[in-house]
Amino acid sequence: MKNYILFVSEAFWNTLKGLWVTLKVLFLPAITVQYPTEKLVPYPRFRGMLAYDAEACIACGMCVRACPSKCIALAKAMPVPQQELCSSSGQPVSPEGKRVPKIEWYTIDYGRCNFCGLCEEACPTKTKALWHSLDFEAVFSTREEMTRRWKRGDDLWGTARRSADGQFSAVADQIHIQDVPVRK
């Protein structure tokens, strides 16, 4: 009987203590970030949507080889010998004499991207031609929209094919935290 009363009172006491914990938090400020009106800016190392700079790119194909989910494709602007294309050194060809290959078009399938950063690490140019921006808000309504295409002269976000008319156009549906994405 004594044990029973002890047990009941202890249970009662523990219950009250639990209630106290929740009551305490009720009067503490909430830690919620009210997303559409308040936005977290990610830390500088955050791996967001890939941004691409067609001017800096030397079309070496290192990113294509590094990507574990094969979401990158590119084509060089000028015909270059096949072995150069596949050279594993990835160095830009020296300026004197030979021309540095340039990009004709470059596509990334965002739908399949892993956001792992291997392509960015593989990019051999001094200012990275391909890097993870801090932007993470991107939403697509069709599957083919997810492929972004860049040609020389496009901005960092490239163009996407509109499923309505099949034309490539600049992407207006994304909101970028940075006006100029951080370049790593």
Add this chain to the structure above:
Amino acid sequence: MEETIQPKFSEPVFNRSHGRLLMPENRYWPTRMWKNPWSLPTYRRGAAVLAGLLSGAAGAAWLLGEIGPRVAPLYSMAEQYALSYGIPLFLVQTAWTVIKAAVLLAVPLVNALFAVWWERKISAHMQSRMGPMYVGRWHGALQTIADGIKLFLKEDLVPESADKIVHLLAPVAVIIPAILVFAPIPFGRELVYADLDIGTVYVFAVGGVSVMGIIMAGWASGNKFSLLGGLRSAAQLVSYELPRTFSVIPVIMLAGTLNLSAIAGLQAGYWGGVLPRWFIFYPVVGQVAFVVFLIASVAETNRIPFDIPEAESELVAGFNTEYSGMKFALFFLSEFAYVLLSCLLMAAFFFGGGEPPLPFLGFLPSWAWFLGKTLVLMFCFLWFRWTFPRFRVDRLMDFNWKFLLPVSLLNIAAAGVLIWFLDCWAAGLLGG
């Protein structure tokens, strides 16, 4: 057939003019926010708004004054009006009843609209969240209405394996008692639909009918989880009716009546001018009765820690697993109606109904006190719900039969002793 909708994803959600970027160094970390919450402007603003709301509500109640005593003259006025114009009296009576019934019908509906929102806000803040914020502009004030409209317009699915008629009838069988049960409840002084002399018995009897609807729902759904939920709730609700009813018996013994408004009215006055003569302040008996009634009420309303009939993590959604749209909304409605009912009953039985807790607070009308006490008790329900884990089904029964029921029975005996003691005291036999 279906036209493809191609949305134009162009509207910016985030507008720099009213939005705000949280830079990495300003991230909300509780380490920083909890150190001195009063330094946060949002916290100060929230506190001010809360205080303003509370005092505003009190002021409005003060301005409105007592409603109950004004209702009866209204009716007699209408009667005289009818007499003078030769309108048959029974028409007036009928109209009056219909109006009263409509008001009564509105109680569970309005209650659900408010209580769901309140529950979501309170629970959110207990979990350091915000709860609904956007619908209806101010803190999601219209959230429940939006939910209701959406549920109303949702496709109504009846599973193939279901018993169609019983499946349809189950929500009806749940909701009708949930509305009827409010008939003898006093919402303030003289503010009662039907002032039954056996109000207490009526409430327990009608409220007990709902369990049938839940069993029907569980059985008719043709889903094993629903069936288990329905059977569990049958066992649970029937068992918890006992301690719930027994725990009220001391109150009835002390009050000597079954009329709810009379019980509430009997608790007027103060001991020593300070301590109100509420039943909860009767030594030992009152407190034990209250705790037992509270626990049994939580169990009766199927809420955590007693929500095993719809235990989300075990039985998906229990008896309402197969219900969609409006039918599901009816179950929801009845759940909150019973929560309100329990709180009203507790306020009437144990907290003096519409009596103010301190003499000088009498300037607020009785219905405001009733409402306030009900809200505080409802907060307790939410508080339990969002603090405790769920009982296991056999432990639930153990708890009822091995703890609550004996305690409530003992309490009745104790109440007898207390009454004898009080009688002796009144007769001056003790200490002269």
Add this chain to the structure above:
Amino acid sequence: MTAEEILTELQASFPGLAKSDAQVKDYPAWTVPAQSVRAVCERLRSKFSFDYLDVITAVDWSGQVNPKGYPQSLGQQGSEAAGQPDSQTAQPSSLIPHPSSFPQGRPAAQPAGARDIFELVYLVSALSTGVKICLRCEIPRKEPAAPSLYGIFMAADWQEREVYDLFGIHFEGHPNLKRILTPETQAGYPLRKDYEHVSDRYD
């Protein structure tokens, strides 16, 4: 008791037991004939308190993995199609260094150890002494079978089912040997090197 001592003691009763040539880094490895795996494990457990079975797995030593084992998703073709800019400037596909040839970088020659066998790998350990031993046994690829360890180590239950599911190795004496990870409709044994994938509606 070190692994060496256990080996010498066991070799008395199991003549096929020997030290493995190919090392598993940082753990002693023995080769066991397939038919005596169960007996060796039983002895290890009963006499040398090897109470814990870490791993049962298999290696298909038949050579290079067959590229047809990997369905090329339509999504990739879609990405290439979308990658084609405008029709007039379409590039010859040979210029696209997209790795449609697969897998890249693998030497064409068969590895030195390519043989027509499965190798079963067991890792057992004695938690009290901290000795972990790798048992390896080779079984033919045709109608591969090995005795089950079910009953000695219950941990073998699902691991053997997994090996059966992915390699098609039969474990004799296992009471419930059926597919565990892949759906019942799966054709073939995916982790075999010569597995060829049959495209279905989900690819």
Add this chain to the structure above:
Amino acid sequence: MTQESSTALKTGQMFINFGPQHPSTHGVLRIALTVEGEVVVKADPDVGYLHRGIEKLFEARNYSQGLILTDRLDYVSAMPNNLAYCLAVERLAAVQPPLRAQYLRVMVSELTRIASHLVFFGTFSVDMGAFTPFLYAFREREMILDLFEMLCGGRLLYSYIRVGGVSADCPAGWEEKCGEFITFFKPRLKDYDTLLSFNPIFKDRTANVGRISAAQALSWGLSGPNLRASGPDYDVRKAEPYCVYDKLDFTVPTGKTGSCWDRYYCRMLEMGQSAEIVLQCLDALAGTACLPAGRELPPGEIMAKGVPKILKPPAGQAYAHIEASRGDLGFYAVSDGSPTPYRMHVRGPSFLNVAILQEILAGCKIADVVAVLGSFDIVLGEVDR
């Protein structure tokens, strides 16, 4: 209707399909339950609803690409997966990462352990019907995720630990934030205890439920807190110390009865131990702890020298196992000298932890199924691979 069936009171067994879409199967596990009333007669767990063929995919990826797949194995605690994979490959290629990288590895593993156990705490409490602890746990977990985002840019899947080291040194201010978190976190553990661990309802539901004896646990190959709750204090961090665990001071909490509550409480105690380990690592990184031979950890030295970009380890086999959040996680790697692994087998601790369900679930109540399943803290990504 025949005479018997209409008149006789028949009690039949009922078959319940628990999952794959069920709020408390923690993913897509399916348990085929045969019940009699509320009592389970037979339970047959059915896995594979998340089978992604990762072991096959390893054979088509090179070593750095394979690392990405390891993240997806046990997605609640990705860091230890990276670590085990890297240890196995490092053994194959005979690479020794620098000491600073090792401390960082240990630190992130322990932080992940806290984060993972917090997810366990949260989901287990939801299973038990208490929703609030879940949100408290995630509140603290968000802080850890912030730390990881700051460190390596990922919130959930990190790919931080690389073959030969780690991908980046900790940024400025990271250590202070880490310390801030630990000081905030330790008192929270007491809150959790009050809120859940010693709540009478919770204790009643979990103590003496789903008991596993030590012999049973060993035979079924349980590992991690699930094994330790039954008594054996087998912890890879103590038994075969990897990285710098031999230089750190911590204890391995064990349970007695192997009930759900023991498994639960083992994890709660482990969180405290992990917090201690993180503090020790912070001291080491700051140079205040005594390191071997009084050596300081030079900042920036996080990668072993001479690890090529396309790694081609010599032909051979290696097995490395670590104490991940859910138990003994091992990678059995076979290389044939090419840039892709010849075979990579993952010993997922959850896979073995789930297997025992078929034995211990029989005889439980339906409500206990949830408790037992929740207390094992399985992650289906690791079970199905």
Add this chain to the structure above:
Amino acid sequence: MGIILDNLPKIERLPGGGIALTTADFLINWSRNSSMWPLTFGLACCAIEMMAAYASRFDFERMGVFPRPTPRQADVMFVAGTVAKKMAPPIIRIYKQMPEPKFVIAMGGCANCGGPFYDSYSVVKGVDRIIPVDVYIPGCPPRPEALMYAVIKLQQKIRLMKVKNGHGATPLQSAGARKLV
């Protein structure tokens, strides 16, 4: 309550019916926007981020997103994670169990098109192979905010729905408007 929605377009013929219909559309779409109840249904890694979106820091409930355990009461399904071939039939079944109008958000690379498992023998290469998808979110896994952003985008899509065009409740499924494999 399909009857109401099916017959609602008929009021357009009445005087002032057009305005009434527009108002009704606004109200209906507002309610659907404001209370989007997802199914508690997680598959893999993304499910953890989905849980984080419900949790304190991101708090999905602010937008009226309130998870329901049963498909019968859900409006939107977040396909959060890899869809294995073994899981495909249950997903189709769950989708069929949801009442109209229902929406699907494919969360993360695996649900979009297989993601890192694009060449696996046992992964469905995108959940749109089996059920219609309204919104795709890239990411592996996407941040919780990205999921919220997708919900906001879905709300924008819902705002374009019109009762007149049959974007109502019942008949879609029975008439086979949303073709399933």
